[in-house]
Amino acid sequence: MNWQAEGYILSTQKHGETSAIIDVFTREQGRHKGLVRGGISRRMRPVLQPGNHVRVEWRGRLSEQLGYYTVEGIDSRAAELMDDRLSLTGLNAMTAMCREMLPERETHEPIFDVFEIVLANLHNIDVWPALYIRWEAGLLSALGYGLDFDRCAATGKNDNLTHISPRSGRAVSASAAEPYLDKLLRLPPFLRGESFSSPEDILDGLKLTGHFLETRVQWNLNRTLPDARHQLIDRLIASDIARIQKI
Secondary structure, eight states: OEEEEEEEEEEEEEETTTEEEEEEEETTTEEEEEEETTTTSTTTTTTTSTTOEEEEEEEOSSTTSOOEEEEEEEEOHHHHTTTOHHHHHHHHHHHHHHHHHSOBTOOOHHHHHHHHHHHHTTTOTTTHHHHHHHHHHHHHHHTTOOOBOSSOTTTOOOSSEEEEOTTTOBEEEHHHHGGGTTTSEEOOGGGGTOSOOOHHHHHHHHHHHHHHIIIIIIGGGTOOOOHHHHHHHHHHHHSTTOOSOOO
């Protein structure tokens, strides 16, 4: 059997003397591994860099087999961002989160669609960090751990929602949150639909989604969040857009 699709390289691992096993994220097939003959050759190495947009054909005798990929490069996102360390770190964080969080061979079309939107905006530092956090929130929802930003867990009202309960993942209004501020996670306004996001909002958003990704998803697998995501936070803090205390 075989299939064809466009997707993005998530990782490349040497296999044997000349081949490589690649992990590709496609809209139709989800996250899917396969063997590329000659994958470590001088011609193929630039094509198989994480984040690159590729066209692939997968062939295998049985669907559960590793199978073989034929790969054609479409664009080299990693090379385009090489001179922008922060955006490249964002790219690395996204590919690492896909590898860590998404079950292999499960289709998640909305996650793929927003993944492409974030990648298309990685050149714009005023836009992509907030998009990335929304993508992580969507990832939580796709994995069955969606957060409730719509109404207060205590009052049932939908106005002035400022925090999230770290236990339930439900929103809390400012008045209900007041006695428990040291125990709650701040809800950045851009996750409630506002267009503006401050550096503080970005880091609070990463803290919020990171908490639930680690305690809901990775905890069950006895894993922590990928190093690439921690590096993203460090780079944001060190950059001009986040000159605030480290979370």
